[in-house]
Amino acid sequence: MQDYHINIFYSEEDQGYIADIPDLKYCSAYGETPEEALKEVLIAKKTWLEVAKEKGKPIPFPQYKPIIYQIA
Numbered sequence: 001m002q003d004y005h006i007n008i009f010y011s012e013e014d015q016g017y018i019a020d021i022p023d024l025k026y027c028s029a030y031g032e033t034p035e036e037a038l039k040e041v042l043i044a045k046k047t048w049l050e051v052a053k054e055k056g057k058p059i060p061f062p063q064y065k066p067i068i069y070q071i072a
Helices: 034-054
Strands: 007-011 016-020 028-031
Touching: 007 034, 016 034, 028 034
Parallel strands: none
Antiparallel strands: 007 016, 016 028
């Protein structure tokens, strides 16, 4: 089973780590450490998917692949 790709990066502006899920529009989270950002974005993902289901919104299939994985 394929899951959604998660990006985690340090933000100078926010002085912390940002985690986002490109396939889920606006699904992102902040943490003071990469581990905290990951924990928070997993909560955000669960909430994002629950709300989409409740409202009858389409849920995208995982498709995003970073450039590093696209090189063959």
